Amino acid sequence: EDKVVQSPLSLVVHEGDTVTLNCSYEVTNFRSLLWYKQEKKAPTFLFMLTSSGIEKKSGRLSSILDKKELFSILNITATQTGDSAIYLCAVRLGNAGNMLTFGGGTRLMVKP
Amino acid sequence: DTAVSQTPKYLVTQMGNDKSIKCEQNLGHDTMYWYKQDSKKFLKIMFSYNNKELIINETVPNRFSPKSPDKAHLNLHINSLELGDSAVYFCASSTGTSKADTQYFGPGTRLTVL
Numbered sequence: 727e728d729k730v731v732q733s734p735l736s737l738v739v740h741e742g743d744t745v746t747l748n749c750s751y752e753v754t755n756f757r758s759l760l761w762y763k764q765e766k767k768a769p770t771f772l773f774m775l776t777s778s779g780i781e782k783k784s785g786r787l788s789s790i791l792d793k794k795e796l797f798s799i800l801n802i803t804a805t806q807t808g809d810s811a812i813y814l815c816a817v818r819l820g821n822a823g824n825m826l827t828f829g830g831g832t833r834l835m836v837k838p
Numbered sequence: 839d840t841a842v843s844q845t846p847k848y849l850v851t852q853m854g855n856d857k858s859i860k861c862e863q864n865l866g867h868d869t870m871y872w873y874k875q876d877s878k879k880f881l882k883i884m885f886s887y888n889n890k891e892l893i894i895n896e897t898v899p900n901r902f903s904p905k906s907p908d909k910a911h912l913n914l915h916i917n918s919l920e921l922g923d924s925a926v927y928f929c930a931s932s933t934g935t936s937k938a939d940t941q942y943f944g945p946g947t948r949l950t951v952l
Contacts, residue, residue, distance in 0.1 A: 824932065
């Protein structure tokens, strides 16, 4: 069975801290890995990773994929209260339907 | 302009009823999806649909059925609602074709079955 596991389940930090969120996967027919941020409503897209070792960066957020060890990390530097959210990792499989298999999410709370 | 929209935002109903949730996307995407997010915030795919093919997650009860009147809409019909159906249901869409495909989510519909 395809599996995506995120850690930690939850994290509380203070503004200015740097955090690293982890996502490991065991799937057949891997195609890409995606990160989403979910605040109160819909998950919003952050990154898509398809190749190992190539860092994707957007402002204070960055992410990298290791296809050999089957994991990805999402880094957030100089955290702000607005970064408080659930961060979701999903793996897109190469099978029919183009479906995403999600991990359980990491709930990040950034305190002032 | 809202890219992926859902109605209603909230739906409260009794067990045994039949209800529908509507989804529309104006992104010109070919593929649409329904996801269920439970109380523990775990998102799980229910269906993937484009104008050629419906893919059903085998764990979804057949009380759930997607209906697509056209490429921009994918509605979710649920028959004989049960307590365990209470969740937030998200619609999403994507081009569904390229390796760089990204799914965009609607705002969700919170369904409460009493």
